[in-house]
Amino acid sequence: MNRANAHASHATIGCAPLPACSVPARREKLRLAGTLNGIDYVEVGDDGISLCVHLFGDIPQGLGMANVRITGGDRITGLRVLSVNPELEPDMHDDACLRVLLDREGDHTAYCLCLVDAASGNDPAGWLVYPGFDPRYACATLHFRLDCAKTLDCADEAPCVKASPPAPEINYLAKDYASFRQLFLDRLALDMPAWQERHVPDLGIALVETLAYTADYLSYYQDAVATEAYLGTARKRISVRRHARLVDYRMHEGCNARALVTLASSNDLSLELANLLLLAPPSGPGHPQPGVIDAAQLDTARAQGALIYEPMLLDGMTTFDVVAAHSAIRLHSWGDELCCLPRGSTRATLVDTAPPAPPAATDAAAVAPPQRALKLAAGDLLIFEEVLGPQTGNPADADPAHRHAVRLTDVRTSVDPLDGTLLLEVAWDACDALPFDLCLSVRTPAPDCAWLHDVSLARGNVLLVDHGEHVRGQCTSTAICLPGDSDGDYPGLTAALAAMPDACTRCGTLAEDCWLVPGSTQYGCCRCDGAVQDVRRPPADTGHVLPDAPLTWAEPLPPHAPVCRLLARDPRQALPQLAVYGGALADVLVAGTPDPRWRWLPRQDLLESGPDDRHFVVEVDDDGAAHLRFGDGVLGAQPQAGDFFRAASRIGNGPAGNVGRDSIVWLALKSGVLSAELQPRNPLPASGGTAPESLAEVKLYAPGAFRAKSLRAVVADDYARFAAQAPELQGAAAALEWSGSWYAVDVMVDPLGCENLPSALARRIRTQLERYRRIGHDVEVHAACYVPLRIALFVCVLPDFLVAHVEAELRDRFGTGLRRDGTPGFFHPDRLRLGAPVFASALLAEAQSIAGVAHVEVTTLVRAEGGDDGVPDDGVLHLAAREIAQVDNDPDHPDHGSISFDMGGGR
Structure with missing residues (x-):
């Protein structure tokens, strides 16, 4: 073994040698050199236990089981080699390989196969490289099972990846324009230290400020989304309105004021109500002269802030006839003096002759007989007005509170048989009953002591008006006047304009707001020959x-x-x-009013609207602008892209229209000239103008609104509460009675102003309760149970007072009708309530308040059917929940209760 092999045999081997490189250039060098051998790659057989180890060079002689080592695994470890055989003529490989057979298949984790010297032990740290093998490729990684899918690349990722740049430091406390601007400048100082320009005209500063503005807007929008998501935190009016509607609470936008205006005229004429305007002049020095104003004065008054009122069409009337005789109508007193129309009156007699004109000649025979001048009819409005001071006869001393309006329900002609005066008998609803005594004739104080007649008069020619004016707008549509290629935004517009060449001219003459619905055209999937293609035009935005x-x-x-x-x-x-x-443009862009089938109607909401109902909702934002919201095709019809809309709005709302009496004194025509002399005036102040509901009120009342308004009767008190909602009643009580098979609800009602329950009223209340009735309950409506009482008072009169006068005052105070001053008596039906006890202390206080009474004692306070006299120990006569006290003190009906007075003292 040479020096190089000696060093190589002691090199560290393994499947993850350092450094980790992405380009295996050493592999190609080993192939070309041919001096060192190594593992090229390892194949795993289909059986999972046979391995085919491919080498760079030839398979060394003597390579056996002792030279093969396998490590790794997670669930399956300790794989053993059963056999190692060279495969010199493989059937499925291009080169020879070393066939290694294992005892079992490995798991999904990576394993490491190494060819080592046979002298190497079992510790991987002490493995020696097989002689003649490159230590870098003495080992190879293998996988028995691949985790990657068939469609994915199973190649290992590059081990050396460029480190990602550090994330920028973000100041999450930056929430406004100034903080965002500073944040961007700080970041640029790190990324671009050479850029140090801070002047406003610089392009970089302009870019920074633009980004800061955008970030400020997005930050506000992010906060607004979370804020507007809840009723308690919402700040926008439209959001609060929608949240409140979810809990069945309707947020109102106020309403306009209404007033009654009389027209005084010397001639009879007819007016078109749609062409009429009534005005309250703008505030300024001096008193405006009542009368008719022309178009120039109307424009000036409108510009100066005059309040404009329009007539309301009562029961479909379109014209109004002004009768000169209705300007001031005398009330007939039948020749009596010191007369008044008492409080609670629902009838009056009017003198049906015109005021006498100055005679043209002195010949008495030439004077024509009186003719009927009044043309009043049922449904007309009438105002009673005190015109002279009852004490002085001076018009300036007339009480302005003594003015009352009624609507006639019956008009009949008659004649005074004594002097032949032509009369007109008129009547009105009890709801409009006179709330005060209207003086007709008086006698002035000494020394004149003159009789003063016509203290009060009736005023006809009365119009019901309300605050608001139909503004004359201007229809402008760029898409119609400069069409170009508008089918992309407004489908079908090009074809519609081709059929209507004068569309732009029509828009210019249309005195209303107008707009086109943007959108696009969508085609269905059926495009084959002969198929009907589905074409839809969904709108991009239907709001306006x-x-x-x-x-x-x-x-x-x-x-x-x-x-x-x-x-x-x-x-x-x-x-x-x-x-x-x-x-469609051709159907709506017409002169005058379009066909009613193209009318869209306003609604409170669209929850009950069907997919074909042309309904819309108006939502007012915080700036007072009105937003129109249409349906989506499920709740309300949805406008189609390319549709043309026109809207004529009316302006004027809220308490600003609640002007005082005699404030509406101008009359004008929308078009034309009126040559007649008319003097409009509102004797009564305008009323009803209400400001829009505030957000604070909605947030306060909406959460409990659904609890405050019950929709079903469950217990007896629920039936009583629903029955008491009838305006003809002043109270109701109910009890559940077991009939032996089911429960029956007995509802006792207390009619207003009387002690008898009309059968028609009972049936109406029974029908009203049917919608609230619980299943299994029978409902019966009965009159309250009236309990006659027997009361006796001992009254001691002061020495300076007449006993008879004090007793008369006592009987007036404790009567069942109206007292002499017009207030209800102590035992008036409207003062006695269901289940209300009778207190002896209240009797004492009422009697003691009379002038001349020194001392009062209650000697008897019992039920009339009881035999014993006396007073309850606690001074309270208790009644059941369905009982009402009754003390009519009628000698013809002693069974209806009585009260007696034992008088003492006095003179």
């Missing part, structure tokens, strides 16, 4: 933002409703006042 704000919100008018319901407002039922039409 209206250009004007604030959008008017108002709830629909109830049909044939009294004034009390016309002026009652519920902002949660209000809908946006917006007329939207959308469809």
